[in-house]
Structure formats: C-alpha cells, structure tokens
Amino acid sequence: MERHVENNRFRQEPVGGSGFCTRKAGEIGNFRQDSLGKLVAVGVKTLVLQAMTCADVTAAGDAAVKAVVGEERFAMIQSAKLLVVGAGGIGCELLKNLVLSGFREIEVVDLDTIDVSNLNRQFLFRRVHVDRPKSVVAAEAVKQFRPNANIISHHGNVKDPQFGLEFIGKFDVVVNALDNLEARRHVNRLCLAAEKPLLEAGSTGHLGQVTVIRKGETECFECQAKPSQKVYPYCTIRSTPEKPVHCLTWAKNLFDLCFGPEDESNLLADLAAEMRKFQAQESVDGEDAGRRIFAHLFEEDIKKQAQLEDLWSDQRPPPGPLCYEDALKNTERPSTDADKDKLETQKVPSVAGDAQGFVAAVAKMYGERRELIGQSSFSKDDPVAMDFVHCAANLRMQNYRIGRLSRWDAQSIAGSIIPAVASTNAIVAGLEVVQLLHVLQSVGKNMKDSKARTVWVRFPEPSRKKILQPSSLHTPNPDCFVCGSRTARVALRSLEECKIMALAKGCIQGQLGAHKPALYANGSCIFDPEYPEPGEEAEEEGLHPEWSLSQWGLTSGSLLQVEDEGQGWSINLVIREEPDLDEQLYPGGFKVSQWPTQWWLQVEAGAGAGEEAAKDMAEKKRKAEADAAEATAAKKAQLDANTVALDD
C-alpha cells in the first residue's frame, strides 16, 4: 500500500510550467506495472522537471542524469552523435527522451508534415503546427527543453541520395523511429554498409519491440523473413474464400473495378463488362444500380459458382446465393454481452444492414461522387469506399458462411492498419534510450557481450504480469541475403518471357527491397536504374530494359549480380527457370528463396527422387507458416508487418 501512495504522489506531482513538460519527462530505466495495471517508472531513475528557468532546467536535468548514469557515461552521452529517423509517434517520444537524457548532437529526418490526426499522440505538435514538417517542429520543440542541444532537422525521405552512406557515416549510432517496413529495410542496409550500429524499434497496437543491430555481430532487420503484404491466390479470392480477409480483398478489387480506371490486372476483371454497363450510362439511378449490382454479385454469380461442382465437397459446401429481398428480412444482429460497451462501428451489423449499406454506398457513388467514377481507388480513409467494401465483403461472407465483421475490424484488415497506441510508443522510445546507452558502452567489444538486448513489449495477459520481455541478441543468420551470404535464388516461369525490367521492378525492388538496383551478368551491366524504361537514350547506352532474360543470354542457373546504387547493398541471384511455377502461389511470377550457405546438405538430403518430396515438404511448411502468420495478423499480434500506424 505504501508503494501505492508513493506512486500516486509521483503521478500527481506538478511537472514544469511549459505545456511541453506536462508529460512524464525523460524516463530512463525499467518500467514496472503497478497493481492498477498502469505503467509507472521506477524509483530514482525517473527525472521530473521542476518549474525553473531554461538554464536551471538544463543544469538540474543534467545533474540528475549524471547522478544516475555516472560521470563517464554522461560524458559519452553528451558527445555521441545520433541520427534519428522518424519524428512521428515513436520519434516524438524518442527525441524528448534523448535531449532530457543529456544527448546533445542529434539530427532528425522525417518525410511527413503534421496532420490534425497526429495531435492526439505526437505530443510535440500543436494545432498551429499542422502542415509544417514533423522533423522541423519536433526539433524546435525539444530544443525548448534543452536550449543547448544541437538539433538539426531534415525534411526529406531517408531514401533520398543526400542521406546515403556518406551522411550516415557522420554518426555514432542511428536510431530508428519508423512505422513502415520499406524504410526500415532501407535504413538497415545503409547501416550495415556504413558499419554503424542501429537501434531498431517498432510498435503495432499494444505490441512493440526494440533491438540492436550491428554488422556481423547481431541479426540484422532482415535476417528473419518478415511477413510481408500477403498476396492471395486468385481462385481463393474469386471462387473459394475461406476467411474474412479473402472477402475484403475481393471487395477492394470490386470497388476499384466499379469506380476506378480500367485495369486489366484487376482480379475481378472478368466481371468488368457487367459493371461497366452502369459506368457508361449518362444518368443512373444509384439505388437501382446498387440493387442490380447486388443481384449480379451476391445472387447470380454465386449461383454460377455453386454449379462448379469440382470446387465443392462435404468439407467445403457450395456458397449460398442471397437475394436482396431476403437479405432485407434478415434483421437479426449477432451480438454478445461484450458488445454493450462497444461503439456502433465495433458491432457486427445485420445482413439487412449490410444490404442497405451496400446499395446506399453505390447510390452515393452515382450521386454525389458521379464525376469521380472511373478515377476512384479504394482508400480505408474514404468513408463511402470503406462502407462499400465493408458491406460487400460482409455480404460475400454471408454467401460463403464466413463470420461477418464489424466495420471497425473490416477497416483494420482492409487497410492493414493496427491502431497506434501512444503508451506503446512511449515505452518503446524509452527502451531505445536504455539500449542506446548499452550500445555506447559496447564500443570495442562484441555487441553480444554487452548488456544490449532485444526487448519485446506485450500487452499483459492477466496470467502474466510482465509487459517487457527481454531476450539476448541473436547472431546473424548466415543465409541472410542482406547481411549474410548475399545470395538468393529466384525462380520464374520463363526466361524468354520475363523482361529484365520486370525482374528489376517486380522481384528485386518489390520482393527483395532494393532501392536502385543495377544488374550485372557475364561481366556486363545489363540494367541501369537510370534507364528503367526502354527508349532511345537507353539504347544508346547499350541498354534494353524490354529485353527478356534469354535475350540477355541468361539461362537457368545463371548468376546475376545486383548492386543497389541507393543502399550500398549488393546481392547475387541464381536464376532458375521453373515452367510449372504455381501462378496461384506466386502471382507476382517470382519465387525468392535464400541460398543456404551449406547448400550441399540440402542436395544430399534431397538427392534424386527425394527432391520432389523435399519440395513438397518445403511447400507444406511454407503454407503452414503462411497460415500461422495470418492467424497472428488476425489477432493483431503481427509486429513488423507491412502495416501502417493509424493516420501516420
């Protein structure tokens, strides 16, 4: 109980006069959970700002930090040159923590400008700052905490050439505060190439992670495959959906098909003719169009699908058609006791609600959005588009007997968003500072022998009280194609059909995360990122982006070298032709796998006829892994995924 009183006193203590200081200030050290399940920072390690003049604040703050970390470490803190990448949710917390911990030499890069929706948690920003660059405002704000800090802000994309190896080379440590996979991969590669330690952090919902990466000593950000944006097999989307996400993918494609520009690659292109009948007409009664599209999609098309007998079995019964009038009669809402505290959008609507919502969304598109038809594309933030997709997906789930979703859940899956939680960001940013101190102290020794750890932040389950789960750093994966063997296998259907530009864009940029790949084969440069498209200029340089791999003299087993001119990263690709590469599993047309360093072990294990079995096993394993990954996503427990923090 005594502890409790202390905690309360702690929280109520007035902190600082400035509006900026009212948050819990500069916490270093461990977090503990008190009996109320709230986070409190423990003991002397918490620094509280008093209402003082700036100089006093700086002096007192520095003295407090020095008392905690000691003279020697404090000197290290003051001289360390840091690069902070990102000034959003984690970045604001991080910059505040850093200056209050005594860091003085900081540069910060961020691409974004401030949006109203950021203000609820990116606490360095105020309404007057809206539309200004995040990096600039964040730097100005934290400079008020410590006027003697030297903070340089850059409003730009960390992938721009000015932030290349030379730039990274200026710093002692790079600290990430990013929310997207692509930029995190890029910074990972830059830091490996520049041999700079990197603090990696991420948060999704109540989950977070902080880790330390140093070349050759620890796992890099890409040593373990990340669940990337999943591409679903065509027939699952078109005919045999099993999960809500399949129906949502279908509905997103449907929206683009109905209201977007013509796109042959749309998964539902075979429905296009039917849908476009409405688009072409001068004036359309939106209600009527909605009902006709309804009948076409959820009744007639389903009847057709149900007749494809090969698809259905006892385990997988055919879908049931739904007619609009019947749907309207189904006003029952699935609800549970837990629902009573929920927002309306967090509850699953009735089938009638979905049917009406669908028709209403179509009517709106043909009404107030008339002039945008033919040029719209799905966005989770567009309420009409989201209503359309939610209702359409739910109706399809009804067809296929899949449990329908609330609009809230549909939106998070459709936009692959997991809401950003300010507390998680704060914890993650605090942990980054702790790990940063370990990194600074590990100079001259292997990171694995330091106190640096990977720390997971988890939403506490009632059975376990722990929020933080540290684990020791792992050694690099020797097969990692970024920091290890740098060799990967790429299988594709036809060397004769695959253009070199398609390989560069679809596979090397898209799947391997390269930024500006130049390709070399047989001692020549055969693709230059400066000439990504065919043209006279490219031709004069001896480049032909439109040539197929076989025109370039590549055969199955050929080696292709990739030099990334934007990341200082390189990789060797072993190209293999697999005419029967499964289109459903690899809709992009490329299968990328690691080239194991001890490849001979695999060859021996899978010798002769065994190879087929090995392939089968690998496929099964891959499927199982994919399913597991998806299940995790459904539970919103997927960290590091290609997710976007809400509104960031």
Added chain:
Amino acid sequence: MASFASKRLAQERAAFKKDHPFGFYAKYAPNEDGKGQNVFKWNCGIPGRAKGPWEGATYALTMEFTEDYPSKPPKCKFAHVHGKPLFHPNVYPSGTVCLSILNEDEDWKPAITIRQILLGIQDLLDNPNAASPAQEEPYRLFSTDKNEYLRRVKKQVSEVALGAQNST
C-alpha cells in the same frame, strides 16, 4: 563482375552518380555489339574550368580498367580532335594522359576515386606540368611562346565545342 575490380567499379559508378562535379560525366561504355555495358571501359567528359583557357568545351576521355584495378590505375585517354591528339603538353600522341596520380610507380593510390582522377585531369588542362612533356608541339609552344600556345588552346576549345572530338 564478381571480381574485386568490377565490384569496386560498380561502387565508383554509384558514388559518381550520386554526387559528381558540375559538367562532368562518367559512365560505362556500351559494348561494341550494343548488348549491355562494359564495366571496364568508361566514357567520361571533363569540362574546361571556368575562367581558364580551356573554358567553353567538355573534353571526351575514355578510361580503361583492368582486373588489377584498383592496385593499378586506369588508362585515361582523350579522344582525338579532328583526328589529331588533344593539344596539351602532357597528352601523348595516342591521347593518353601523363599525370603522376595515374602512374602506379608515382602517386597512384587505390583509394583515389574516379571523381578525383577527373578533377585532377581538369586541373592538368589549365596547369601543364613542364617536367613531363608528352607531345612535342604543345610542349615547345608552352615553354617558348605562351601567346601562341594560348591561341592554339582557344582555337581547340571552339573546335571541340562544335563537336570536333571523335572517339578513337
């Protein structure tokens, strides 16, 4: 390409693309058969420095590398002007540039970048080295008749600006 030399050249190119002095260019030469680019042969251009006698044109030059690069320097060769070697005391009749940083027995170091080589040659254009003559006529005029030397240089500037340089 897997070789150390080609790897370094690929990196040099990436570095040059990212940041190169104004007016210069340096890129892989296309293969003779038009299929791809030769990593070991570069086509470069060096502008005459502003306010100097060579101002007003960009001089085409090829760099040829071997598998021994970067322990050995590249061979740098100016394209001929109207079929004659570039008029400069330190350019051999073949077009090859005579410069200490391009000589492995003198000042060549593996750390020297392509950008530095090009800047070094640009500097050489304005400041010939009287200690290493490579072409008789320009050397003689440079040592005995600076006015005539400058007149000839200026004449060459306008010829090159009009496209008189052809690759050799």
